[in-house]
Amino acid sequence: MGVGILVENLNAWYGSNHTLQDIGLHIPANHATALIGPSGCGKSTFVRCLNRMHETNPIARATGTVKMGDVDIYNDASPVEIRRRVGMVFQRPNPFPTMSIYDNVISGLKLNGFRNRRVLDETVERSLKQAALWEEVKDDLKKKSGASLSGGQQQRMCIARALAVDPEVLLMDEPASALDPVSTSKIEDLIFQLKTQYTIVIVTHNMQQAARVAENTGFFLNGKLVEFDSTHKIFTNPRDKRTEDYITGRFG
Amino acid sequence: MSTQPVASQPLGLPRKPSRANSAVRSTTNYIVSGLSILATAIVLVPLAAILFYLVYKGARSLNLAFFTHVPAPVGEEGGGMANAIVGSGIILILASLIGIPIGIAAGVYLAEFGRGKFLGNAVRFTADVLNGVPSIVMGISIYSLIVMQQKHFSAFAGGVALAIMMIPTVTRTTEEMLATVPHAIREAALGLGVPKWRTAISVSLRTASPGIITGCMLAFARVAGETAPLLFTALGNQFWSVKLNEPIAALPLQIYVYAISPYDEWHRLAWAGALVLISLIMVSVTLVRIYASRGVLKGGS
Numbered sequence: 001m002g003v004g005i006l007v008e009n010l011n012a013w014y015g016s017n018h019t020l021q022d023i024g025l026h027i028p029a030n031h032a033t034a035l036i037g038p039s040g041c042g043k044s045t046f047v048r049c050l051n052r053m054h055e056t057n058p059i060a061r062a063t064g065t066v067k068m069g070d071v072d073i074y075n076d077a078s079p080v081e082i083r084r085r086v087g088m089v090f091q092r093p094n095p096f097p098t099m100s101i102y103d104n105v106i107s108g109l110k111l112n113g114f115r116n117r118r119v120l121d122e123t124v125e126r127s128l129k130q131a132a133l134w135e136e137v138k139d140d141l142k143k144k145s146g147a148s149l150s151g152g153q154q155q156r157m158c159i160a161r162a163l164a165v166d167p168e169v170l171l172m173d174e175p176a177s178a179l180d181p182v183s184t185s186k187i188e189d190l191i192f193q194l195k196t197q198y199t200i201v202i203v204t205h206n207m208q209q210a211a212r213v214a215e216n217t218g219f220f221l222n223g224k225l226v227e228f229d230s231t232h233k234i235f236t237n238p239r240d241k242r243t244e245d246y247i248t249g250r251f252g
Numbered sequence: 253m254s255t256q257p258v259a260s261q262p263l264g265l266p267r268k269p270s271r272a273n274s275a276v277r278s279t280t281n282y283i284v285s286g287l288s289i290l291a292t293a294i295v296l297v298p299l300a301a302i303l304f305y306l307v308y309k310g311a312r313s314l315n316l317a318f319f320t321h322v323p324a325p326v327g328e329e330g331g332g333m334a335n336a337i338v339g340s341g342i343i344l345i346l347a348s349l350i351g352i353p354i355g356i357a358a359g360v361y362l363a364e365f366g367r368g369k370f371l372g373n374a375v376r377f378t379a380d381v382l383n384g385v386p387s388i389v390m391g392i393s394i395y396s397l398i399v400m401q402q403k404h405f406s407a408f409a410g411g412v413a414l415a416i417m418m419i420p421t422v423t424r425t426t427e428e429m430l431a432t433v434p435h436a437i438r439e440a441a442l443g444l445g446v447p448k449w450r451t452a453i454s455v456s457l458r459t460a461s462p463g464i465i466t467g468c469m470l471a472f473a474r475v476a477g478e479t480a481p482l483l484f485t486a487l488g489n490q491f492w493s494v495k496l497n498e499p500i501a502a503l504p505l506q507i508y509v510y511a512i513s514p515y516d517e518w519h520r521l522a523w524a525g526a527l528v529l530i531s532l533i534m535v536s537v538t539l540v541r542i543y544a545s546r547g548v549l550k551g552g553s
Contacts, residue, residue, distance in 0.1 A: 056442055058368070084445030094436040098458050108444035111454050158440070165444055 002199030003069035003168045004029040005050060010064035012045050012054055018223060019045045023064070025218060025228045032191055032200040034214035034231065036207060038246070041220040043203045047171045050201065051086035052079040068169065084112070087162030087198075091174040093154035095146035101137050104146035104157055108165035123164050131160035132190055152183025159190065163198075170194065172202040176209065188213050207247055211235055219243045303530070310527030313520040318528070323490050323506070326515065333525050335492045337532070339407065339501040342494060343486055344476055346411030351418030352468050356457075358419070359426020359464075364452040376427070383420035388480040390417055395484035407493075407500035410486025414478060418471040425467025429460035465544045469537045476533045479504040503529045 005027040012020035020042045027033045035043040048054040049062050052073060066073045073082045095104050103110065105124045114120070124141065128134040133156040137149070146157055155175060162170060172191070176184040191200060191213045204210050210217050211231055218228040219240075227234060227243045238244045317332045324331025358375060366372025394413040399405055433456050441451040457464070475481075482488070488505040489498070503525055510522035 051443065053439065053443060056439070080445050080447050082445075083443055088443040090436060090439065090443070092436060094434070094440040096437060096440065096455060096459070098461070107441070108446065111441065111444070111446040111450055161440075161444065 001168065001197065002030045004199065005169065005201075006065075006067040007050075008065040008067075010046070010049060010062065010066060012042075012049055012062040013060065014045075014057065015059045020049065020062075021223045023225050025225060027199060027201060028216070029199050030196060031216065032195040032202060032214040034210035034217045035201065035203045035220060036205070036210050036217060036246070037220035037226075039205075042223040043218075043220045044173050046220065047088075047173055047201055047203055050169070050171055051083050051088055053083070053088065055079065084108070084165055085167055086169040086171060087165065087167035089155070089159050089162055089170065089172045089175045092178050093151055093158050095149070095154050095157060097145060097147040099146055100142045101144055101146050101149070101157060102141040105160045105164050107161060124160075127160040127164040128157075130163050130190075130194065131156045132186060133157055133160060150183075152179050152186065155179060155183065155187060156190070159187075163194075167198065169199045169201065172200065174203050174205060177205060184209075207235070219246060221246070306523065306527045306530060309520075309523035310525075313524035314527065318521075318524055322492050323521075329517065331521070333501075333503065333506055333521070333528070335489060336501040336503045336506040336525065337528065338494060339486070339489065340476070340503040340529070340532070342407055342496075342500065343410045343414060343482070343502055344472065346408065346496070347414035347418060347475060348468075348472060349415075350412065351415035351471065352422055354415075355419040355422025355468075355471070356426050356464065358423040359430065360452055360457060362423065362427040363430035364448075364456060375423075379420040379423045382416070383424070386480075387417060387478050388483075391481040391484045394481065399485060402497075404497070405485060405487035405499040406497045407486055408496045410482045410500065410502065411496075413481035413485045414475040417475050417478065417481060418468075421471035421474065422464075422468055425470070426460070426464050429463035429467065430456050432463070433459045462544065465540065469540055473533050473537060477504055477529060479508050503532075 007027070008024050010020055010023040011018070023042075023046060035046065037043050045054060050066060050073075054060050054062050062074070064074075068082075068085065071077055096107060099107060102124055105127050106120050109120060109123065125134065125138075128137065133153060136153060137144070137157075146154065149157060155178075159170075159175070176187045179187065188209060191202065194200060195213075202210075202214065214231050216228065217231040217234040219226045219234065219238075219242075221242055227238055227240045229239070234243060235247060238247065317330055318334075319332060319337065320334050321330065321332035322335045323333065358379070362372055362376055366375065390413055394409055394416070398409040398412060402409070437459060438451055438456060441455040442448065446455070482502050482505050486502050486505065487499040488509065489501040493500050507522045507525040507529065510518040510525065513519070
């Protein structure tokens with residue numbers, strides 16, 4: 001089951017560039033939360049702070065409090081532990097090119113030293129079914145490289161790979177932006193099903209997508225969270241003038 | 253400031269391709285293609301010529317005895333290079349066992365951990381300098397570091413000399429091949445909660461392994477023919493020896509000794525030895541490539 005995330009006074013820097021300023025919000029458990037905003041507004045940096053991927057860049061730095069359930073992720077746990085509990089799907093599908101489909105899906109367990117064959121087999125099947133890819137690849141699991149799939153299939157395989165480690169939160173950084181409309185709608189259907197079991201945070205440039213999949217939406221601009229509310233409220237009656245300008249297409 | 257719109261003519265090309273222009277382009281295309289083919293031929297001709305000449309000069313002296321007998325004393329007919337073939341094998345295996353792991357480990361450090369750090373830059377600089385050290389200097393250094401200390405020549409000293417010559421090539425190719433691994437793949441592993449060291453070994457290194465294997469093979473082939481570093485280390489041996497702490501024969505040394513000798517019979521054996529040396533290098537490189545390509549999956553890279 002998913003957990004909620006409470007963010008308080010989160011600040012992040014790349015070098016001297018202050019990319020996130022005093023972000024505070026509550027992401028509810030087992031719901032999808034969308035983050036929208038123009039390019040470079042900090043929404044990607046924000047999700048990368050939620051699983052401590054931000055700090056993998058040597059010039060990056062973050063301060064503030066991020067609580068996942070009861071765990072303060074910056075003080076109570078190591079980045080490696082956090083990333084096992086918070087799965088991430090990236091903008092472009094990034095399969096491991098030397099691994100089979102099977103090994104790709106199971107890589108999070110295998111690379112962490114997990115070896116029980118029966119459990120691995122079951123996990124591969126469960127994760128691929130959750131990612132709606134099982135029927136398409138079940139005959140080629142160990143024969144084909146993960147990189148041989150189409151872009152949309154690769155992205156669903158990457159989602160299966162993230163789900164295989166049984167995370168509580170799933171972060172998706174523009175997961176459909178490199179995909180065609182058919183693949184995009186498959187990914188959206190998937191988010192709909194997954195949010196009953198996981199807490200989902202999705203960054204998107206596509207406002208219809210945010211409206212379709214998310215209960216709550218946050219609008220970022222220039223490193224600040226301008227407005228965070230129910231998706232319905234954001235899209236029909238935003239409090240802030242800048243939010244209204246953005247969603248009506250007046251800038252960005 | 254002029255308010256007139258600026259005509260967009262990138263590279264000064266006319267807007268509509270004329271027939272004359274198209275003729276110029278296809279001529280340029282022919283010339284450049286022709287030059288590339290010529291360059292390829294210039295590279296291939298000496299290689300083919302060397303191989304043919306070696307076969308022409310060496311094949312006649314090749315017989316079973318060449319692979320099964322040790323060198324015959326001066327004046328006697330026959331004899332072979334069995335000890336030198338095995339000796340080269342032993343020295344090269346030892347050199348690879350020492351040089352390749354150290355070289356790859358240093359390359360992984362440079363690419364995955366040492367970027368922009370002082371130690372990383374120092375290691376990279378040292379590797380480049382080491383790559384430029386003449387092989388005779390490497391021989392003298394190992395002579396004073398190992399042979400003088402032990403007070404005898406040995407296969408071990410020869411292996412170490414060749415290992416040190418392999419390290420910079422292996423290190424730099426490992427680093428360069430790892431640099432071609434997309435950052436997104438490392439992020440995928442880190443995002444799954446895989447520790448950084450494990451990501452470096454099981455993901456980055458594995459993805460880059462075809463190129464790294466090529467680098468190791470280049471380093472191997474380069475030192476397989478080295479004579480100078482073995483002169484004061486392995487020394488050479490006219491008799492059968494496979495012990496690591498004794499002087500050992502090696503093909504390049506045996507070729508050198510036979511080629512500068514005044515006897516026609518030895519000259520023929522030197523040509524045969526050169527042919528065998530080249531063939532062994534080609535066979536071992538091919539075997540490693542076949543072995544390395546076994547596990548490659550459909551559609552993988």
